Each structure stands twice: as structure tokens, then as C-alpha cells.
Amino acid sequence: MDSFEAVVAVLLWITTGWRATKVWRKGQDRTLWWTFFGLAMMMTLRLPAGRALDQLTEVTDLSYLLKHLFGGVLSSAALLAFLRRVSGQQGGSPVAKRMRVILPFVTAAAMAVLFFAELQPYETRAIFQDPTARLALLAYTAVFLGFLSASLLSGMRVCWRWGRDSSDGALSWGLRVIGAGLAAGVVYALTRIAALVAHMTGDGILPGDLDDYVSTYLLMAALLLIVVGSSLPVLGKLRTWRAERRALLRLHPLWCALTEATPSVRLDPPRGLATERLDPRNVHGRLYRRTIEIRDAALALSDYAPADIRERARQHVEARGLAESRATVTTEACWLAAARRSKLRGDTPGSNTEHQPTRGGGDLRSEISALTQLSDAYHSDLVRDIADACDRLPEKQT
Structure with missing residues (x-):
């Protein structure tokens, strides 16, 4: 006893x-x-x-x-x-x-x-x-x-x-x-x-x-x-913490890629994925900030994706048989990839006022869901191939 x-x-x-x-x-x-x-x-x-x-x-x-x-x-x-x-x-x-x-x-x-x-x-x-x-x-x-x-x-x-x-x-x-x-x-x-x-x-x-x-x-x-x-209530909070940490890590590659071209949107200097994994502090705040910085970066890059690039991306996506929400997310991922390359090359930006966030945006949960899908699409082979094709379009027109 x-x-x-x-x-x-x-x-x-x-x-x-x-x-x-x-x-x-x-x-x-x-x-x-x-x-x-x-x-x-x-x-x-x-x-x-x-x-x-x-x-x-x-x-x-x-x-x-x-x-x-x-x-x-x-x-x-x-x-x-x-x-x-x-x-x-x-x-x-x-x-x-x-x-x-x-x-x-x-x-x-x-x-x-x-x-x-x-x-x-x-x-x-x-x-x-x-x-x-x-x-x-x-x-x-x-x-x-x-x-x-x-x-x-x-x-x-x-x-x-x-x-x-x-x-x-x-x-x-x-x-x-x-x-x-x-x-x-x-x-x-x-x-x-x-x-x-x-x-x-x-x-x-x-x-x-x-x-x-x-x-x-x-x-x-x-x-x-x-x-x-x-x-038991703490276990519920732990499940929420784990889900937010998983989303934080999944969005890390997209955040790194977009903010590399637009470093001014970063509140803090970038950290490696290993450091992100080992830091358990303030996961909710970091995830909230990450979603904001990804959207700010996408908004800043939208001027580097003129209408013809967006249309070319849409056509490529439809030609691959994608439709509805998946096609919308993949199209945005395509022109974001092309815009990032344009920005890093030092191209002169245009002026675009039509960019709107793809779905999500109503609350943090829906925003995380939308950005997670965007991140998965952005790093797919399909988007890489379409972005390469769209990236060559300006060269043909000049």
C-alpha cells in the first residue's frame, strides 16, 4: 500500500x-x-x-x-x-x-x-x-x-x-x-x-x-x-495545441518561400524548421502571425502576377482536369510561384487590385485550412510545372 x-x-x-x-x-x-x-x-x-x-x-x-x-x-x-x-x-x-x-x-x-x-x-x-x-x-x-x-x-x-x-x-x-x-x-x-x-x-x-x-x-x-x-479540460487544450503546432509546421515552407521575396512582412527573423519544432511556446500566437504574414506576402506579390499570368495559370490548371475549389487553390499557388520568381529576379511590378484571399479568411480555423491547402498545392510537382510554363510567358511577349 x-x-x-x-x-x-x-x-x-x-x-x-x-x-x-x-x-x-x-x-x-x-x-x-x-x-x-x-x-x-x-x-x-x-x-x-x-x-x-x-x-x-x-x-x-x-x-x-x-x-x-x-x-x-x-x-x-x-x-x-x-x-x-x-x-x-x-x-x-x-x-x-x-x-x-x-x-x-x-x-x-x-x-x-x-x-x-x-x-x-x-x-x-x-x-x-x-x-x-x-x-x-x-x-x-x-x-x-x-x-x-x-x-x-x-x-x-x-x-x-x-x-x-x-x-x-x-x-x-x-x-x-x-x-x-x-x-x-x-x-x-x-x-x-x-x-x-x-x-x-x-x-x-x-x-x-x-x-x-x-x-x-x-x-x-x-x-x-x-x-x-x-x-480533462487540459487534454482538450493539449489537442488544440497539437493541431495548431501541426498547422504551424505545415505552413512553414510556404511562409519561408513567400516571405523570402517579401521580407518586409516578417515580424521576426526566419528560423529553421528544426528550431520551430523544438519551440513549444506561444504556438497560437505564432500561427496567427504566420497566417497574416502569408496573406500579406501574397498581397505584395500580387503586383508581380498580371492578368495574363493568372489566366495562363487558370488554363493550365483546367487542362490538368482540376475543378472547383481545388482548381482555385492550385491556380493561386501557380501565379504566386510565378510572382515570387518575378520579384526575386527584380522585375518591375505592375498594379493589380483584383487579388482576394482564396476562401478562408472568416476565422483562424478556416484561414488555416485554406492556407494549408495552398501550401500543399504550392509545393506540388503540378504547380511547379505550370509555374515554369507561366514563367516563360513574359519572355515570349518581350
């Missing part, structure tokens, strides 16, 4: 560290970060690190109190605040808002008072031998699990309601999975309080240490479901 708990603790610390790089640097809402920080601290204190802390401070079972404060009070309060923010339920009366802040502190203070006043210096199992300490443990557990259960039940209502109504698929399923994790947490709390009462009146609900094993598995299931649920 210790190895399994260690794996969960590592996962929680990885999640905490990953989220820290976002929320603390960018000043975003930090409630979810505090949730995972509290859970990570709780899991760490369940490991030998907790016993080491007890020996270092010479306070018996101090880790017992701290893991409840971190994992129960801090995490549940922060998670509930996060869910309220996500669902838009941050409002309420001033009294309700103050109670959301005061209640966790009152709970933590009551637990600390009961712990240091009556539960010290006993070890956890020895408490059952002292009637006063036993009642203090029951009160301590009731305060802790009562607050935890109330917070989890409130969070479940938010998750199931907004998970059902959300139009964002990843967010919807994420909230539902978090809700399932909170439900497992409620069952954990009920199991713990039932086991404690049973130990006080007899030998427990289940024989041996099965009570502890069952509650531990419920706790692990709750933690894993909360981690998975909170990560």
Missing part, C-alpha cells in the same frame, strides 16, 4: 508543480493549485515523511493533524471555491461569502484545540484506552469529517449540475469525473466515522485492519478521480 500511496503522492506533486508554473507566473486564479498542494501535502504526510516529522518535532502524531488540515480543510475549501468560480456561483449574500472564509478557519482551529488539549501525548491507538481522549477523538473526527462531507456534497451538486449543462465537452466530463471523486470522498468520510464509532463500542465494522484498507482505497480513488477530472 505504501508504494501505491507514494505513486499517488508523486502524481499530486507533479500536478501541483505543473500548475504552479501557470498560476503563480501569470497571476491566474490559484484555488485549484491550493487544492492540489493540500492533497500532495496530505499524501506526503501519510508516508514515512510524516513519521519523520513527528520524530523531528517530538510531537506525537503531529502528522495526523497536519494531513487532515492540508488534505481535508484546505483542499476541500479551495476545491469548492474553484468549482464555484468555474460554475459562476461566486455570488451570494455578504454573510454567505464571509462564512465561506470563516468556516474553514474555525474548523481548523477547533481541530487544533482538540488535538493539543486532549489528544496529546497519546499515540492514535492508545487514545481508545482513555475515556476523555476517546471523546475528544470522536469530537475531532466529527468536526473534521463533518466539514469535509459538507464541502464535498456542495461540490458534488455544483459538478453534477454544471457538468450536465456545460456546452464544453471536456469541461463537462471533467466536472462529472470530479463529482465522482467527491462522491468517493463522501463515502470515505462516512466509512471513517462509522469505523471510529465501531472501534469505540467494539472491534470495528470489519475484522482486523480491513476498515483501514477500505477507507484508504476509497481515499485513493477519490484523489485519482479528482486529478483525472481536473486534467
